[in-house]
Amino acid sequence: MSTTTQRHHVVIVGAGHGGIEAAKALGNKAGTDVTIIDQNNYHTFQALLYQVATAGLEAGAIAHQVRGIVRRYPNVRFRLGRVASFDLDERHVALEGGDVIPYDSLIVAAGTVYGDLGVPGVREHAFVLKSLRESVTLRSHILHQFERAARHPDRIHDGRLTFVIAGAGPTGVEMAGALSELFAVAAKDYPELAAVEGGRPNVIVLEALDAVLAMYSEKTRRYTADVLRRRGVELRLSTRVSSVEAGHIELDDGTRIATQTLIWTAGVRAHPLAEALGVELMRAYRVPVTEQGHLVDRPEVFVIGDMSGMHAPNGEPYPMVAQVAMQQAKHAAKLLQARLAGADATAPFRYQDRGMMAIIGRGAGIAELSPRLGGMRFTGFIGWLAWLFIHLIYLPGHQNRISAFFSWVFNFFTFDRAARLQLDKPEDTARIRRTSGSMPR
């Protein structure tokens, strides 16, 4: 498209927060054509996957078709496919299946996958929460454990009602809080289990560090741990998983926990496409780039978002959050536009940190504004409302906002969870996990 018409062709790999933001920033810009590639036809709001997995939201509410987002920009095209390799010298991207897409500039924004941190059995048995498909499958699996328990209450000692989460970062903490609320719904759904000894489900969070949410302030960490414990979550800090087998896990202190469900939120690392860029990688396989955001010797190849090794002036790596990816996307688009206009395109990226937030459950949110914005802390109901408000704003698609809004209102007032559908059969769960690609090799 571009090569014949002299228009500059930008290929974006990945339709996550970074890729979509880059496409929007380049949308309707003169002289530029854009192709955005993703293996799914939809953008996923990853931070809400845990709510799909715990039946708080419908799967459709947190995803939006890419073509629906980009169709207001006639110069942006979507391409469904998986990138197999890059040829940075010839400037093209090869897709699985053999198609080749040439580019003038490339923006790589393929995000992260999970690594197993060398723990045997994680690949075979653990669940991860990186894609919509995986969240639907995890929801089906969790609900199925309750059905299995209700069917044969005498067999619950096999850990079918014990849900273990490895990692007490935001995903682990939010998942634990949401699970404990699902348990309250299950207590009404499964009267068969009320009288059974050991019939109460439990959730255990394992964290290698000595605190939850390492990136938050001491006060917020303590609040979070308190709330989780009050809601029945068992926190085990300074604890690592040493091995995983079908039906149980072992901890580094020798403890053995019977469980059918290990949710792995540890070992986040850059997508394997980082290796395909042919440069030596940094910690967590992130790609080293200039402070403008492109490969050192290739100003036409930007790497943004969680894959990018860009770091703050103080040398600290940027957190793997949507805000960083979106700001880097806008920055890359601006530099590309400046170059096309023959202007100076050397401005370094500077992250405008606004802060961070999470919810631990019903009426219990945490938010910390960045020092730049006053450094205030909110916890409890205010933090929860702030979280809801911000997430409604950022959720793509009007219908999704309506759907999520009503689900949250409904969940809050009824203490219920309406999306308790076991869409995937148990016999499909293992295969979907295996082929999802969120924990490669």
Place this chain on the structure above:
Amino acid sequence: MSTTTQRHHVVIVGAGHGGIEAAKALGNKAGTDVTIIDQNNYHTFQALLYQVATAGLEAGAIAHQVRGIVRRYPNVRFRLGRVASFDLDERHVALEGGDVIPYDSLIVAAGTVYGDLGVPGVREHAFVLKSLRESVTLRSHILHQFERAARHPDRIHDGRLTFVIAGAGPTGVEMAGALSELFAVAAKDYPELAAVEGGRPNVIVLEALDAVLAMYSEKTRRYTADVLRRRGVELRLSTRVSSVEAGHIELDDGTRIATQTLIWTAGVRAHPLAEALGVELMRAYRVPVTEQGHLVDRPEVFVIGDMSGMHAPNGEPYPMVAQVAMQQAKHAAKLLQARLAGADATAPFRYQDRGMMAIIGRGAGIAELSPRLGGMRFTGFIGWLAWLFIHLIYLPGHQNRISAFFSWVFNFFTFDRAARLQLDKPEDTARIRRTSGSMPR
């Protein structure tokens, strides 16, 4: 549960419209325990599956977890599982996996599956729309055909943009109308196809009879055919599929149509569990029963809904619609209660026909009230509004009603379809179809 406490234990097989209605009717009734069994943990509003398949509604909006429906009745339990066989002499139901559930009374309401009418290749290649899983997979498949066409517009002669529907009953007609509306959205989503010769998708409806919607009046049939044709649907009446192969179908007049998508809505027949009842079956494998609704020699075994061979006093079989199943369910529950009370339980079932309705698409509904209710006919916008209203009332779950209502409003005013998510990968589609069980043997 029942056998030890002298309570009467009713087992209901199937959580469709009939089964759920029976469970509700027996809910909180003195002296009765109920177990309702289904292979899914949710009830599906089958009449709306085509809207999920065409991205008009989220999957979650037309399904509701069975435990959520029955939990207000402490005497009703849900059991997830597939029935393997009945032992009518010993009075128990055996589930796949080996568990055995004894009953005092049995209500069989397993609905229908599709038969291939002896047409070779239908089992291997056709899509059917009987379960939520299948509707999600069909939606993914349809959207994928557009992606394939956009990627290689030079290869669209393989029929990737030709969608064929076999059968012009309500499912076929509604599906055709909904597809033609999805095409309008696709025209905006896929600018790549605008300039391509043959780049316009088309839908062909094949019907063996010489009219659409055989059960409706002549006027309504003509209106329906007119609307469909005006919206670009190709109707081929008095036409049968003679064989199906990968990539094309053949008609009985020798015509060959290249297509990647055959949606099979013909050959509806009772669920194979009908054969497990050990009686000689009627037309469409329906089970012969008394005019009370139970097996001739077994007053404790009711067969209701689409499986039931009950017929009107004039000898006509009842239509396979939710209203019949729900009324038969209430009738069976009433007779069971009367028996327990030692009262007369021989009242024959009489169907209170209210009429029938369908929508052909945006602003085009059809409704015919039964002669009992005045026999009025509505078409067009009024028919469409009436359909929306009735379906919102009958949809189970408050959240589902809100979700469907907003989706319909949104679809109407924006001409858009928000649920265009390809949740299943193409490589999974064939397997899901094969294992779905809606077209057995």
